[in-house]
Amino acid sequence: MDNSLIIALDFANRSEVARFLEPFGDRELFLKVGMELFYQEGPSIVQLLKEKGHQIFLDLKLHDIPNTVFGAMKGLAQLECDLVNVHAAGGKEMMQAALEGLSAGTASGRKRPNCIAVTQLTSTSQEQMNKEQLIPITLNESVLHYASLAKDAGLDGVVCSAWESVSIHDNTGNSFITVCPGIRMESDHVGDQKRVATPEFARNAGVSAIVVGRAITRSADPANSYEQWMEAWKGVHQ
Numbered sequence: 001m002d003n004s005l006i007i008a009l010d011f012a013n014r015s016e017v018a019r020f021l022e023p024f025g026d027r028e029l030f031l032k033v034g035m036e037l038f039y040q041e042g043p044s045i046v047q048l049l050k051e052k053g054h055q056i057f058l059d060l061k062l063h064d065i066p067n068t069v070f071g072a073m074k075g076l077a078q079l080e081c082d083l084v085n086v087h088a089a090g091g092k093e094m095m096q097a098a099l100e101g102l103s104a105g106t107a108s109g110r111k112r113p114n115c116i117a118v119t120q121l122t123s124t125s126q127e128q129m130n131k132e133q134l135i136p137i138t139l140n141e142s143v144l145h146y147a148s149l150a151k152d153a154g155l156d157g158v159v160c161s162a163w164e165s166v167s168i169h170d171n172t173g174n175s176f177i178t179v180c181p182g183i184r185m186e187s188d189h190v191g192d193q194k195r196v197a198t199p200e201f202a203r204n205a206g207v208s209a210i211v212v213g214r215a216i217t218r219s220a221d222p223a224n225s226y227e228q229w230m231e232a233w234k235g236v237h238q
């Protein structure tokens with residue numbers, strides 16, 4: 001997990017994914033399969049990508065009653081992904097049920113997938129949170145609260161913006177994973193993201209892994225773009 005750059009495969013189907021991955025040849029990547037792709041292609045897309053040696057973050061952001069999340073995670077564990085997630089807003093009991101489901105569905109002798117909780121989406125601003133969710137505290141406080149809740153529930157880490165990673169690590173320890181989307185180069189369009197940061201900022205903030213989608217997937221030359229991102233993220237020439 002440490003220092004991974006996870007590419008968000010926000011594509012509509014497997015042919016688009018194949019077209020995107022073609023220029024990478026045999027290179028093994030850390031890929032995120034989210035709702036758009038999984039709802040169309042189902043579990044077989046995960047199996048296909050795993051067969052090619054890629055690591056997988058299955059980003060389905062589970063948020064339901066504990067019993068339902070337990071059952072869903074039990075089934076998802078059989079896909080043997082590296083990382084899965086839930087919404088921390090579902091509560092501590094739901095997060096514990098997610099872990100129990102994952103453990104129940106993991107074959108004996110295998111490690112269960114890491115499980116992280118989305119704190120506040122990186123598309124959420126302080127104003128939106130106060131006015132729409134009626135949470136009357138700062139965004140940073142809300143993210144820290146959710147991170148502590150996730151830690152208490154036994155989860156492996158959280159999804160947050162790079163801006164909150166330092167205080168989360170201060171509160172919960174450095175082994176607690178911070179996975180950060182909303183990463184942009186200075187010149188990139190921010191789009192629907194509100195809490196954005198550059199890869200350099202994320203590296204200096206000690207972020208465990210960054211998630212990059214459109215900046216790479218919509219690039220005219222994705223393989224070259226990926227190299228540039230890796231360079232910016234790792235701070236060295238690959």
Ligand SMILES: O=C(O)c1cc(=O)[nH]c(=O)n1[C@@H]1O[C@H](COP(=O)(O)O)[C@@H](O)[C@H]1O
Pocket residue numbers: 008010034059061085118120121122123159160181182183193211212213214215
């Ligand atoms: O869980 C996520 O991966 C996630 C959480 C979050 O708070 N914000 C967020 O953007 N994401 C995902 O990260 C990716 C970001 O994509 P880009 O904005 O295109 O780089 C998308 O696939 C989102 O679904």
